[in-house]
Amino acid sequence: MSATGESTGDGSVISTTGESPGSTTDGPRVSVIIPTYNRDEILPRAVDSALAQTVADIEVLVVDDGSSDGTQAVVEAIEDSRVRYLAHDTNRGVSAARNTGITAASGEYVAFLDSDDEWLPRKLDRQLSVLDSRDERWVGAYCDIASTGLSMAGRVAAAVSETLFRSSAPREGGRELAEALLSMQVFMGPGSTLLVDRDVVTSTGGFDEGLSIYEDWDLVLRVLSVGNLAYVGEPLAVTHFTGDAPAEAYVENDRRYLERNAGLVDDLERRGIPVRQVHRMGLVGHFLSEGRFADAAAFLDASMILRPKNAARLAFWSVLGLRVLAGGTR
Template structure:
C-alpha cells in the first residue's frame, strides 16, 4: 500500500475526531458526488481518505484531478474488495471514530453531526451508532426516505435476530468506534458482500453497544453496477453462510438449532433461486450455482434436526434442476404462476 498524498489531511473543528474512508474502484462516474458530500458536512471530518482499490490507470487519474479541488488523502492498494479497502483506510488513519462511504453513495449534510451527537456519554463499551437512509437510483433521485426501519429490528439486541435476518446496518450510515473495530480485527477480507453484516455481528458478540438513530443521514444509490449485484455477492453469501454455520453449531441441550431455525430461513431461498435463475438464463455460472446448491443441500441432509419434509422438498428440487434445460425452467416458472398450481412453485423453488 502506497500513500500518494501525504501527510494525511486534517480538517480542524470536529470533536470527537472522525475519519471518513471511501473505497474507490473504477468509480470516477460517482466519486465527486461522494467526496463533495463529505466536505459539505455541518460538522467536518478530521481526516478524509479515499482508498484506491486497484482501479484502472485512467480511473486513478480522476482521483488526482479531484484531489486538487478537495483536500483528501489518496491511498493506493491492490484490488481486494471493499472490506480490504476499508481496513487499509482505518490502518492509515488516527481518528477515534470511523465513518465509511461507498463511492456511489453520498452523505446528507448532517451525517457526521447526527451520528456524533448520538454517541452515549461514558459508554466504555460503545461499538457503533447507525441511522436510516434514503434509497435512490444511480442519479441520486430519491425513491423512498426510510429503508432500514422497513427491513429489520433496531437497535440490535438478540443474536437470533442477527442470524435470522440481514442486519441492515450499512457502513455508509454508521459511525464505528475504533476501539471496537480493532477489537474484532476489522472487516473480514474474504468477503466481497456481507462483510458489513459480519463486522457488526462480531462487534455485537464482543459485548459492544449499538445505538440506532431514527433519521436518514445518507443517500443509498442502488443500481445494477452496485456491489449488491453480481457473482461476487453470490459467492460471498455462501462463504458467509458457511462461516456462520461454523460459528454457531446446534446446541441440542439448550434447544438452539441455528441451521434449521435461523440460517435456512435466511439463506435457503437465495441458494435455490440463484441456481434456478442460472439455469433459466443459461448463465456461464450455471455449474457454479448448481454446485453451491448441491453443497448446501448436503449440509441440510446431514443435519439431524432438519425435518424430513424439508429435506424431501429440497431433494425434489435438486432432482428437477439437475435434469432441467433452460426452456424447461422457464416453462415451469410460467406455469406455476397460474392460479391453482402455485403450490408447485413452492416445491420447485424451495
C-alpha cells in the same frame, strides 16, 4: 491537494499529506473511509457529501483500489486539507481497501462510505449525538438508507419487499442485534451507514478480505461481540443503485459468511431459529430474480415451500424473474 507516494510493503502505496497514517496525536473525531475503483466521474459526489458534514472535525481517506482511470487526479484536485489519498498498486477488493483506510485512520471513530453513495449533511452529527448520550458499551451507530437509481419496477419491488420482509426484531443492541442480523430479520448497509470506534474495529481484525459480499455484515457481527450498536432511524445515507452481483457470487460468499460465524449460527439453530434455511431462501430469491428457475429449485425443499410467508416471497421473486425473461429490468 498535493500528495507523495510511500510503499507500505503490502501491495499498496499510500499518498498522503498532514499527519502520518495511524497517528493518534490530536486526531479528528471521525475518519471517513471511502474505497473506490474506477469511479472518477461519481467519486466527487461521495467526497463532497463527507466534506459537507456539519461535523467539521473529520479526515476523509479516499482509498483507490488500483483504478486505471483519473481517480488520483480527481482527488488531488480537491482543495481541502482534510482529504488524503491512498492507493493500492493492484485491485485487491473493497474489503482490502477499507482495511487500508482503517490502518491509516487517526480518528476516534471510523465511518464508511461507498464511493457511489452519499450522506446527508447531518449524518455524522446525528450518530455522534446518539453515542454521546450512551455509556461506553455503545461503540458505534448505523442509520437508515434512502435508495435512488431504481427503475419503476425496482421501486415497486422495493416497496413490496419492505412489506414482505418487515420484522419486529430489535434494531439496536448487542447479541440480540447480531442474532437478528444473522437470521436476516434486520437489514443494514454498513458500507455507507456504519460509524464505529476505531479501536474496536482494529481489535476485531477489520474486514475479511476473502468476502466480496456480506463483508460488512461479517464485520458488524464481530463488532457486536464486544459492544453495542445504536440505531438512528433516519435515512441519512443515500445509495445509488448501480447493479447487483450475480447469484453465484452470493452462493460462495454466503457459505463463507456462515462458516465464519458458525458458533452463533449453531446456537440459533439449536434454539429453533432456522438460520441456514433463511439464507437458502435468500439464495433462491437471487436466482429467481434473475429468471433462473431451475437453479433456484436446487436450494428449495418442501418445508420451505409450505411456509405461508415463504410462498409469498417465492411468488414475488418469480414475478421479478419473469419480467427479466421478458426483457425487462430488475
